[in-house]
Amino acid sequence: MAxxxxxxxxxxxxxxxxxxxxxxDALLKGQYWHLRGRIQxxxxxxxxxxxxxxxx
Amino acid sequence: xxxxxASPLVGRFAALSRGDLEALQWSRLKRQLARLYADSxxxxxxxxxxxxxxxxxxSLQRFRExxxxxxKSDFLADQTAHPPFGNRLSIPRDQVALVSMTGGTSxxxxxxxxxxNHDIHIQGYLHALPWFLAGxxxxxxxxxxxxxxxxxxxxxxxxxxxxxxxxTAFHAGGSMSTDAKIDLxxxxxxxxxxxxxxxxxxxxxxxxxxxxxxxKDAFPNMRTLFIAAEAYPIEWAQKIENLWGCxxxxxxxxTQCAGFAGSTCDEGTITVDGKRGNLHLFEWENMIExxxxxxxxxxxxxxxxxxxxxxxxxxxxxxxxxRTGDAAVYIDHSDTNCDRAWxxxxxxxxxxxxDMMKIRGNNIWPSAIDAAVFAFDEVAEYAGRxxxxxxxxxxxxxxxxxxxSAAQRSEDxxxxxxxxxxxxxxxxxxxxxxxxxxxxxxLPEFSYKAKRWKDERQDGYKL
Numbered sequence: 001m002a003x004x005x006x007x008x009x010x011x012x013x014x015x016x017x018x019x020x021x022x023x024x025d026a027l028l029k030g031q032y033w034h035l036r037g038r039i040q041x042x043x044x045x046x047x048x049x050x051x052x053x054x055x056x
Numbered sequence: 057x058x059x060x061x062a063s064p065l066v067g068r069f070a071a072l073s074r075g076d077l078e079a080l081q082w083s084r085l086k087r088q089l090a091r092l093y094a095d096s097x098x099x100x101x102x103x104x105x106x107x108x109x110x111x112x113x114x115s116l117q118r119f120r121e122x123x124x125x126x127x128k129s130d131f132l133a134d135q136t137a138h139p140p141f142g143n144r145l146s147i148p149r150d151q152v153a154l155v156s157m158t159g160g161t162s163x164x165x166x167x168x169x170x171x172x173n174h175d176i177h178i179q180g181y182l183h184a185l186p187w188f189l190a191g192x193x194x195x196x197x198x199x200x201x202x203x204x205x206x207x208x209x210x211x212x213x214x215x216x217x218x219x220x221x222x223x224t225a226f227h228a229g230g231s232m233s234t235d236a237k238i239d240l241x242x243x244x245x246x247x248x249x250x251x252x253x254x255x256x257x258x259x260x261x262x263x264x265x266x267x268x269x270x271x272k273d274a275f276p277n278m279r280t281l282f283i284a285a286e287a288y289p290i291e292w293a294q295k296i297e298n299l300w301g302c303x304x305x306x307x308x309x310x311t312q313c314a315g316f317a318g319s320t321c322d323e324g325t326i327t328v329d330g331k332r333g334n335l336h337l338f339e340w341e342n343m344i345e346x347x348x349x350x351x352x353x354x355x356x357x358x359x360x361x362x363x364x365x366x367x368x369x370x371x372x373x374x375x376x377x378x379r380t381g382d383a384a385v386y387i388d389h390s391d392t393n394c395d396r397a398w399x400x401x402x403x404x405x406x407x408x409x410x411d412m413m414k415i416r417g418n419n420i421w422p423s424a425i426d427a428a429v430f431a432f433d434e435v436a437e438y439a440g441r442x443x444x445x446x447x448x449x450x451x452x453x454x455x456x457x458x459x460x461s462a463a464q465r466s467e468d469x470x471x472x473x474x475x476x477x478x479x480x481x482x483x484x485x486x487x488x489x490x491x492x493x494x495x496x497x498x499l500p501e502f503s504y505k506a507k508r509w510k511d512e513r514q515d516g517y518k519l
Contacts, residue, residue: 038173038174
């Protein structure tokens with residue numbers, strides 16, 4: 001998989017993770033928050049290596 | 057394979073020109089300032105008071121010129137007024153997923169940092185990144201000698217860092233004796249990486265020597281020894297590399313940096329021409345200014361100054377122009393031996409501007425010890441010494457004189473008194489100290505500012 005596909009995949013995952021965070025299951029909610037935070041951080045740290053993404 | 061080839065992401069960081077790197081910093085800084093102006097009453101008030109609202113900050117240079125600094129006392133006042141996290145938290149309280157606190161031995165109090173789930177990952181990343189640059193790869197076996205868990209960034213960051221680096225980690229710090237760690241290492245055999253404080257790596261090396269174990273033979277797959285936290289003589293670094301047969305690498309980090317702010321490159325802690333190496337800064341995550349602490353003007357390359365930190369991506373309790381109280385020699389990127397455009401700090405010489413001592417992982421200010429000792433009316437004076445023992449351990453010796461009347465008491469009473477003082481010090485500093493009673497005449501009189509402590513640890517770094 002090309003490195004430049006990672007961001008698109010992560011952005012898609014972020015959208016899905018946001019949807020999961022709407023769950024009514026109190027046990028799962030914290031876990032989904034955790035998942036969303038991880039994806040958000042990966043997007044953030046990856047965009048630092050790509051000036052184009054930062055500008056978007 | 058070099059880290060730049062092994063990771064396209066790291067390769068891109070390495071290829072950034074200075075102009076591109078600063079454009080990246082500027083992009084992230086604008087985002088961070090705008091967010092904090094909206095979400096943090098602490099930063100909004102300070103920005104407005106200084107005329108440094110985001111719309112007034114038009115460049116990195118302007119930011120450095122007009123944005124106000126914060127210090128530990130500012131954060132403590134904010135926390136007292138708005139407990140527990142202060143108004144600088146800047147994320148909803150229910151999004152705090154990890155709480156970090158700084159050591160509380162300054163006598164001033166402990167800073168509290170509330171980190172989001174995003175930040176937990178970034179904290180791990182800011183440990184994994186320097187270790188990746190130092191040679192750690194997925195699947196490697198790593199020994200973490202720093203005590204894990206608790207309320208410090210240094211307790212949680214390494215575990216997270218090794219996990220997201222893909223390493224198989226043994227978190228042996230604080231839970232096993234040095235001999236037990238060596239036994240574990242011998243059982244594992246194919247160990248690739250060790251993370252330890254400078255002093256603990258010395259302790260471990262001494263213990264191996266004492267047991268007649270040659271690290272080069274016992275651990276032939278060892279690729280990296282990674283140290284942090286304490287300064288060291290360059291000769292010691294050379295001896296450690298010879299003893300272990302692998303590179304010694306170093307990082308500089310802190311709670312305020314949410315992990316490591318920079319680390320050594322392939323060169324390690326010693327350059328090819330035998331000089332001190334460089335800690336290359338991850339400037340796209342943290343902006344580090346090195347300034348003259350009195351004039352606040354940037355120091356020149358090769359000069360020592362105070363480090364001022366700004367987090368560019370941390371969400372919870374970020375720091376903006378925080379005065380660390382840590383002093384380092386600034387090295388401009390053009391003065392390093394590397395092609396990368398990252399500015400750097402000199403290896404092995406970072407120290408405190410104040411008199412704080414780092415002892416067994418605890419930040420200890422003499423003022424905190426004074427407060428514990430002189431709470432006892434029976435104490436007249438004391439002098440302390442931190443040193444490295446013959447078997448490589450950090451030892452603390454306190455010579456203490458009792459007042460004239462207390463010195464007349466029975467042997468049992470005096471011993472009980474010393475035990476009580478020892479307990480009071482432990483309570484305040486988390487460190488046990490050996491106390492020896494001496495006559496008052498054996499200790500100096502302090503006519504101005506008392507200097508009761510000597511740190512002689514580096515004198516004992518002999519292998």
